[in-house]
Amino acid sequence: MVGIYLVFYSIICLIPFLILFLVGKRNPRMRAIISQKIVVNLGFKPILFICGVKMTVKGKENILKDESALYVFNHRGFFDILVGYCTAPYPTGFVSKVGIKKVPVISHWMKYMHCLFLERDDLKQGMKTILEGIELLKGGTSIYIAPEGTRNQGDELLEFHLGSFKLAEKSKRPIVPVAINNTDAIFERQFPWIKRGHVIIEYCQPIYMDQMERVEKKKVGDAVREIIQEKVDQNKKEVRF
Numbered sequence: 001m002v003g004i005y006l007v008f009y010s011i012i013c014l015i016p017f018l019i020l021f022l023v024g025k026r027n028p029r030m031r032a033i034i035s036q037k038i039v040v041n042l043g044f045k046p047i048l049f050i051c052g053v054k055m056t057v058k059g060k061e062n063i064l065k066d067e068s069a070l071y072v073f074n075h076r077g078f079f080d081i082l083v084g085y086c087t088a089p090y091p092t093g094f095v096s097k098v099g100i101k102k103v104p105v106i107s108h109w110m111k112y113m114h115c116l117f118l119e120r121d122d123l124k125q126g127m128k129t130i131l132e133g134i135e136l137l138k139g140g141t142s143i144y145i146a147p148e149g150t151r152n153q154g155d156e157l158l159e160f161h162l163g164s165f166k167l168a169e170k171s172k173r174p175i176v177p178v179a180i181n182n183t184d185a186i187f188e189r190q191f192p193w194i195k196r197g198h199v200i201i202e203y204c205q206p207i208y209m210d211q212m213e214r215v216e217k218k219k220v221g222d223a224v225r226e227i228i229q230e231k232v233d234q235n236k237k238e239v240r241f
Helices: 002-012 014-026 028-050 079-085 098-102 106-112 123-138 162-171 214-218 220-236
Strands: 053-058 070-073 092-097 116-118 142-145 175-181 197-203
Touching: 002 014, 002 028, 014 028, 014 106, 028 053, 028 079, 028 106, 053 079, 070 079, 070 162, 070 220, 079 092, 079 175, 079 197, 092 098, 092 106, 092 123, 098 106, 098 116, 116 123, 123 142, 123 162, 142 162, 162 220, 175 220, 197 220, 214 220
Parallel strands: 053 197, 070 142, 070 175, 092 116, 092 142
Antiparallel strands: 175 197
16 A cells, blocks of 8 residues: 555656756755655655554654754654654754665655765765765754664664764754654564554754763763653653554
């Protein structure tokens, strides 16, 4: 069912995609916002509905609509992206593995939305991506990033890559920890099948690195990880199915 809808979505969005290509020549920010609205409202929300995903959103007051921010989340599964985008402000770009860049259609929409493709094994290219992300944040585009670097279905969060937080430090934008529960129950736990599930996403209070002492900045990764871990443990009890 999801596959059929994706084919339908690709067809109906072909003309808007071409129009947005022209829009982006003059106004990349407008293209990013319109693209995100199309992907969310015509793509991600219908897919969540088709899959039977029920979503509980906590901490909506911590979603910053008047300024860009670095949204740091724990990576559970593929549906993190859908749940994140359906609750994120406009415009927001996700940091993805560089391999996704080779996937047709999907990668083109991601480029429209200012998503970043991170090559972790290439230091030079990785630094280039970080610098690009800093400029996006300064320009008003929020960034969603998973410092664990890979999907984790264990109870304990993996260690965070500290380089992720350079995006917030250098752009002087706040960090918003995001705790996600149970997205892996929809797909990864019974791959390749999809199962309905209840997902909880909680946005925590923003953290401003420019208000921290130097010692605190060095430990910001651990601090954010602890906040997300605490929320994940608390919300686990509220997952209904």
